Amino acid sequence: MSSPTQAQSVTDILRQRILVGDIAPGTHLYEIPLAQELQVSRTPIRAALNTLAKDGLLEYRPNRGYAVRHFVAKDLSDVYEVRAVLEALACRIVASKGLEPKAEAVLRGCLDSGDRILAKGRLDPADLTPYRQMNAEFHETILEAADNPWITEMVKRTYHIPFVSDRAILWEDFAIQQRTHDDHHRIFAALLNREAWRAESIMREHIYFAGQVFRNFFERMP
Amino acid sequence: MSSPTQAQSVTDILRQRILVGDIAPGTHLYEIPLAQELQVSRTPIRAALNTLAKDGLLEYRPNRGYAVRHFVAKDLSDVYEVRAVLEALACRIVASKGLEPKAEAVLRGCLDSGDRILAKGRLDPADLTPYRQMNAEFHETILEAADNPWITEMVKRTYHIPFVSDRAILWEDFAIQQRTHDDHHRIFAALLNREAWRAESIMREHIYFAGQVFRNFFERMP
DNA sequence: AACACAGATGTTGTATACATATCTCCAAGA
DNA sequence: TCTTGGAGATATGTATACAACATCTGTGTT
Incomplete structure (x- = not known):
């Protein structure tokens, strides 16, 4: 076992x-x-x-x-709305108190990894797994850095819903992934500069938009 | 049974x-x-x-x-921080789409009830229970009106923590209760006028402050 | 024909016996 | 003296039998 x-x-x-x-x-x-x-x-x-x-x-x-349980499109946007404010809160907290060197290094690694994958100019299916890994690490590092177990726990709970995990990625539209990864760059910059409102706002939109993308996808499904 | x-x-x-x-x-x-x-x-x-x-x-x-589980002061502020952004989110949603007449009536009733209790100019211990009831109804009505079961469920989950329920009230300082109830008036006005950002901001501070009050109280305990 | 009720059937809720993992404590050895 | 290993005690994990509840079915009544 x-x-x-x-x-x-x-x-x-x-x-x-x-x-x-x-x-x-x-x-x-x-x-x-x-x-x-x-x-x-x-x-x-x-x-x-x-x-x-x-x-x-x-x-x-x-x-x-x-x-x-039966999930409908509204469930998806509802959950993403919650995830958005929670992870945005985490960003605000981290920005307020500053990034630990260790977390900063991990986030830099994530940015580099994403940069390299997207430098190809297209979405190679073979890159999905490492990209997914990078994305999860980015988000989870920020959550951990916020040092508020309640945020972490509640966000993790949303991951148990179909299409909501930080490992759920639609690997189809290059432009969207490029923009999404650019969000990561800006979030990192905001955390580094201790711009709390900026980190919060970008993260909120970052996740809210992901929710919209999945909702669209979900509504076109069987 | x-x-x-x-x-x-x-x-x-x-x-x-x-x-x-x-x-x-x-x-x-x-x-x-x-x-x-x-x-x-x-x-x-x-x-x-x-x-x-x-x-x-x-x-x-x-x-x-x-x-x-052993709770320390930090747990209290951590949980209240989460509750603050979640209930603030609910306010934003309700303000965006407007109040249903039924919910509006309930909230008006809560405001009246609070007004009457505080009109005495002091905190009568006999009023604690109805005030507590009123407070719970106010917050829960807004949560229901937001029509996002995930927010409701996560907020309710925080109620299971000592000192975090919407029924937990420190019935000691009249000035604080007066200010708190005034928050309710303003939140209601914002919801009615569909001022999303305003409703969100007031609610966030409303709950965040309550968390600080409880944290102070908690730290002075045995 | 429609309805109500009784019994059959099957599923979940509870009690209890047994299996297994952890902890305690003492003794043997370094 | 300190460490280590293991036997016994104790608590949790699992299996299973039984009880209670819900649903289905068929019969009898209106």
Whole structure:
């Protein structure tokens, strides 16, 4: 078993399946079939379902069990709106108190990495994974630097929603990625210069816009 | 049994005890003694502990159980900072799209109620409960009006932290309450006039300041 | 034909026994 | 004296049996 407890393994497996779309929205999750399929008893299954419900991926009704939540376009913009103000808050805090040298170095690394990838002038599918990695590191470094566990925790919770993670990237439009990465440059500059309002504003728009892009994409889906 | 399931009853009981301070921070919660005391088996106890841990009231370590989280002054300001931007976001949204007549009526009622209580010129202990009720209704009405379940859910989650609920009020300094209630008037005016930035700014400061007040209070505690 | 109710069926909620991981403490060795 | 290893105790993790609740089905009544 990879995770310390089976309950956690089951949680990860089910979360993955739901996020990937392997289990369709609206599907009722029956405990006994899941237990048989995953070769565990109902106990860890129930713990996992409980966790996923609190993450917002499942809906729970007492005595009636759990069903996969149905997401619509509005959910996406709603969540991104929340993420936008939270990460913007983190930026304001970091800018106010200044960047630690260590965080500064990490952010510089992210900028360089993005610069190199985009220097090609086109979006190579092979670059998606490292770009995604870079993006996640950029955002998470700022969150950590804000040193407010509540912000971090709430933002991470939004990552559990389909299309909301900082690893969710639409690798299609070069112009958009270029602009997005330019945002990163400006956010970094603002943090370095301790321009709190500027860092806050850019980050808010940075994430809000991403939400709009995903909403558009989502609305054109099956 | 009042709640539909024992697990939920136990959750409510334990949450109350922790918030009231009946169970001291740092206390390790053993499943078997709790089960015996509450006259249930370990199963609903475990479900409750799981829930409270996800709410942030308990800390969980695999194979080592749950302990009541220890809150320090910084936690308070951190949480209030998050609550401030979230409720401010709700205000901005409501102001942008305008107040529904129903919500407008409720908010007017809150303002009247507060006016009447404060007209006495002093803080009567007997008025604390209705004032608290009024305050909760004011904030929750705005949250509902924003029609973004994610904001509501995350703000409600912060209420589970000691001293952070919209029902937590320091009923000591008349001048502070007067100013606070005046904030409510101005927030209402801004929502009515659809002044998004104004509603957002006042609400942000309104809650941020409350956080400072509680932090001061908290730091002078045993 | 429509409705109400009783029983059958299946799913979730709870209790409890067993498995496993962690902690305590003491003794043996360096 | 300090470290280390392991046996026993204790607490948590898991499996499973049973209880309670919800739903479905079929029958009888109006």
